[in-house]
Amino acid sequence: MSGAPPFSRIAIIGLGLIGSSIARAAGQAWEGLTVTGHDASAPVRARAAELGFCAHVADTVEEAVRDAELVILAVPVGATADVACAVAPALAKDAIVSDVGSSKAGPAAALAEALPGHVIVPAHPVAGTERSGPDAGFASLFRGRWCILTPEAGTDAAAIEKVAAFWAGLGANIEIMDARHHDLVLAVTSHLPHLIAYTIVGTASDLEEVTESEVIKYSAGGFRDFTRIAASDPVMWRDVFLSNREAVLEMLQRFSEDLSQLQRAIRWGDGDALQALFTRTRAVRQSIVDSGQDDAAPDFGRRH
Numbered sequence: 001m002s003g004a005p006p007f008s009r010i011a012i013i014g015l016g017l018i019g020s021s022i023a024r025a026a027g028q029a030w031e032g033l034t035v036t037g038h039d040a041s042a043p044v045r046a047r048a049a050e051l052g053f054c055a056h057v058a059d060t061v062e063e064a065v066r067d068a069e070l071v072i073l074a075v076p077v078g079a080t081a082d083v084a085c086a087v088a089p090a091l092a093k094d095a096i097v098s099d100v101g102s103s104k105a106g107p108a109a110a111l112a113e114a115l116p117g118h119v120i121v122p123a124h125p126v127a128g129t130e131r132s133g134p135d136a137g138f139a140s141l142f143r144g145r146w147c148i149l150t151p152e153a154g155t156d157a158a159a160i161e162k163v164a165a166f167w168a169g170l171g172a173n174i175e176i177m178d179a180r181h182h183d184l185v186l187a188v189t190s191h192l193p194h195l196i197a198y199t200i201v202g203t204a205s206d207l208e209e210v211t212e213s214e215v216i217k218y219s220a221g222g223f224r225d226f227t228r229i230a231a232s233d234p235v236m237w238r239d240v241f242l243s244n245r246e247a248v249l250e251m252l253q254r255f256s257e258d259l260s261q262l263q264r265a266i267r268w269g270d271g272d273a274l275q276a277l278f279t280r281t282r283a284v285r286q287s288i289v290d291s292g293q294d295d296a297a298p299d300f301g302r303r304h
Ligand code: NAP
Pocket: 013, 014, 015, 016, 017, 018, 019, 038, 039, 040, 041, 044, 074, 075, 076, 077, 079, 082, 083, 100, 101, 102, 103, 124, 125, 126, 127, 128, 129, 130, 131, 132, 133, 134, 233, 236, 240
């Protein structure tokens, strides 16, 4: 338990991996916090009620948000505007609204347009897995991970503090950042790697002279690590790329230029250039381990 909860009633709209993990983690963190959930999908609502991570699973979005002090949208970013419009008429006057979208500028603009007069504190927990749905969530998902808040300048400081305290109670480290800067940073650390994984797995499955069974059989050569990322939710990632278009295109342009340089080094037998880059990238991996964002177990701790 993390002491007194920053809110006594919260509502979570979207009960998939992230929404259900928030509910589970909040339930573990604070006894005095009531979580009401809602999901557009009736089977998801039924499963959430069965799993019991919310005190109540509401059949309508209006019922879910009534009396909530904090409303968190945990839906694909493309659904933000529709859900924000649906919650608007039922929101308590001083309710704080947040989201968990993997891109920030687009969803924040949609929230601001649909909810004038409400305090909006957008958030992005930089934590997740390739799985989705209410069964995929778990309470420790955010522990030791970063949660980036991207409030507009001038947002009520007390509201930002309460949302930060909420995420800290779930075990996250908090960073506050401008939404556009967030989108640029995440374009390179998350969105581009997903795009590359989707491409490599797509390329391998399109090859005619290498059979699918060979791709699967020899996947431990590196391919299978890309397949984990490329198994991520198709709807969620479609929306991320459409919503963070500019930043992703900018990073993709830089990536293409760097790839061309590597292509040139291989073509001209420039081993020094290859070795220099690979030495630099190995040090990046070490920094990630040193900062506690991954552990040092070889092969991601897989049992052999
Ligand atoms: P998820 O497991 O697919 O859950 C999303 C849930 O939202 C689904 O049950 C979906 O129902 C529901 N939903 C869709 N439209 C809705 C609507 N209009 N009203 C109510 N519910 C709706 O996805 P997730 O991984 O939790 O992702 C949710 C958000 O978290 C996304 O914005 C994503 O960018 C962000 N995020 C994800 C990760 C990650 O690693 N997965 C990490 C950080 C942030 P249906 O399945 O029926 O559509």
